[in-house]
């Protein structure tokens with residue numbers, strides 16, 4: 078994605094057609110759809126073996142469309158097919174190739190993992206010192222230089238994962254019991270605004286997006302407006318949580334998110350305040366500057382450490398999840414630091430759907 082308005086690719090258009098087709102099997106017999114799985118296999122190969130940026134954008138759009146459909150409501154669309162064997166096959170093709178490349182990418186860190194008894198201190202420092210944390214120059218830019226349009230565009234781009242955060246916590250919980258469940262339920266209850274619909278974090282995020290004048294439906298209808306790195310971050314969570322066999326990675330990824338979010342958010346808040354917004358207009362951000370400090374500590378003590386205490390061999394998969402999350406976040410920071418300063422006001426507003 079550059080600063081020109083991106084177009085919907087033929088891959089995304091066709092996968093969306095299939096996902097919501099009244100009769101998917103008939104649709105699949107039509108020219109243009111019959112060869113889609115083979116086309117996406119080749120696209121996936123180019124994306125992850127040749128590291129082609131354009132193909133990675135297409136692949137992550139397709140995968141995110143499938144993830145969005147997995148949470149679609151049957152009373153809001155005529156049909157929805159996220160679990161059709163062909164769709165499941167496409168998802169598996171993409172996720173498997175991606176995970177293979179991620180295991181290679183992070184092998185050196187995985188080799189250097191400490192024993193479980195030393196994990197807490199080691200991983201806390203590792204996350205704190207990672208280049209995607211608050212020391213990344215993106216956050217100084219947001220705090221000190223970004224215009225209101227650029228800050229809005231960043232908030233908009235963060236939608237694909239943020240909007241499903243609570244759903245992803247929910248998807249982790251079945252089959253888990255005891256203190257681990259208790260912590261997840263506590264985290265989930267905060268996401269649920271303590272049981273008040275208007276205080277649910279997703280609702281507050283949408284309210285904040287509206288107060289910033291942003292398009293709040295783009296993550297469903299206009300997936301191609303999000304950059305590859307933000308889609309990858311969201312897809313990484315769906316991959317490691319919806320696929321039960323990767324749940325340890327999902328637990329590690331959530332540890333990284335809850336541990337690093339507060340410092341980064343404070344810089345965004347400072348940027349919005351510098352541009353004259355009051356805290357009520359950015360309540361989603363000010364709220365998370367506080368609750369996530371507790372969430373990070375709780376996730377470590379009540380989720381990660383109890384799991385590792387019982388199953389020390391799980392450490393490698395948890396660490397892979399942390400690494401995947403940190404890498405995705407680092408890629409987002411790099412992309413946004415190239416992308417936001419180059420976005421002229423009219424372009425920034427158009428890309429974020431500012432009304």
Ligand SMILES: [Fe+2]
Nearest residue numbers: 242268278365
């Ligand atoms: Fe939240």
Ligand SMILES: [Fe+2]
Nearest residue numbers: 335368369372
């Ligand atoms: Fe949180």
